[in-house]
Amino acid sequence: MNRKVIAIMLIALVLVWGLYFFTMEGNKEAKEEKLPQQDVVEENNGDSVDTEEVVDKEASELAIDKLAPNFTLESLDGEMVSLKDYRGKIVLINFWATWCKFCDQEMPDLQRLHQENDDLVILAVDVMEEREEVEKYIEKGGYDFKVLLDPKGEVARTYLVGGFPTSYFVDEDGMLLGGVPGMMTYAQMNQILEDIRGN
Amino acid sequence: MRPFFFSYKSISISWYMFFTLVSASFGYIMASILATEYREKKDKIQDIYLILLIVGFIGARFGYVLRHPDLYRDNIFSLFKLSHYNLSFLGGILSGFIALIFISRIYGIAIEKLLSIFTTAFYLSMAIGIWVLRFDRLLLSLDHFKILLLSLMFLVGMVLELALGRRFKNKYTSITILLATVFAYYILI
Secondary structure, eight states, X not given: OOHHHHHHXXXXXXXXHHHHHHHHHHHHHHHHHHHHHHXXXXXXXXXXXXXXXXXXHHTTSOOTTSBOOOOEEEETTSOEEEGGGGTTSEEEEEEEOTTOHHHHHHHHHHHHHXXXXXXXXXXXXXXXXXXXXXXXXXXXXXXXXXXXXXXXXXXXXXXXXXXXXXXXXXXXXXXEEEEEESOOOHHHHHHHHHHHHHO | OOSEEEEETTEEEEHHHHHHHHHHHHHHHHHHHHHXXXXXXXHHHHHHHHHHHHHHHHHHXXXXXXXXXXXXXXXXXXXXXXXXXXXXXXXXXXXXHHHHHHHHHHHTOOHHHHHHHHHHHHXXXXXXXXXXXXXXXXXXXXXXXXXXXXXXXXXXXXXXXXXXXXHHOXXXXXXXXXXXXXXXXXXXX
């Protein structure tokens, strides 16, 4: 066998091994970071204002296994909704638009998921559309999960949304678990939820 | 870890794009080295590699679309929106294999040689490329250990092809190893 072939095989092996340990280290760091934060919340026992302020500063950048960037947007009902209001629940942030065909196909599954899971909150963030248009769409579909309006697309930019639909999952502690670009099927949504609960 | 390899304002390079480039480059280097080993012109093999890369992607995409026609019936332009979650592994392999048969006739290179060179390059690319599933941390991804197993499986496929492919000089050896790898892939995934 050619020396060059052997060399490239060894490089590949080292690379694969390196990738394995690198991604494993990432997991460990995330777990270690998560533990002390949970302790602080427990010690404060309800008086978690200071912790929350720190959390907001830390969570300005989108990163997996870190606190999800907080945002406050107006819902279709007219109330101001923040991501951090939903600590203690799994949050599915779904970025969508009324003109998006795949979002349209995904919506009934989101509704079904919303009805079937009490520990899950769906925040459907409509990006850069008129309120009337969104209201008409939601009413027509008969959806009753939280629909938020991101009129300038600022939250979508923070979450690096490159296309619709894009979904992110946030755990009960506000940690960003990961995302799914593109449409999910009902089975895939359920699989992710099961994984989150299992972890 | 960020969900993107690089992002600045509206410009972002996804992990998927980064890993595609890195793994395709590894495959390209391997195919170039093997061209010399098999006494074929390097530039010819490099040209074929690029053709296969394009055909493989198109085949993988069509494989996925054929399996999910309802998703694209009213969204014809979405056909061009690629991600590793809307590609079919089998579609890519089948289209690459069919393309190799034609290329073998056009370029006048024995199919067993082409199979041996390009399946080796393919295994190497996949052994590295499969890690994108861990890096972009998408929630439809596989668990850590499973990705390692898949990556090692492709490396084993590569070693088997290198060890047996040239010894037996028979297209059926490469096809058997490829089928075994595809079978193992679907079992693991």
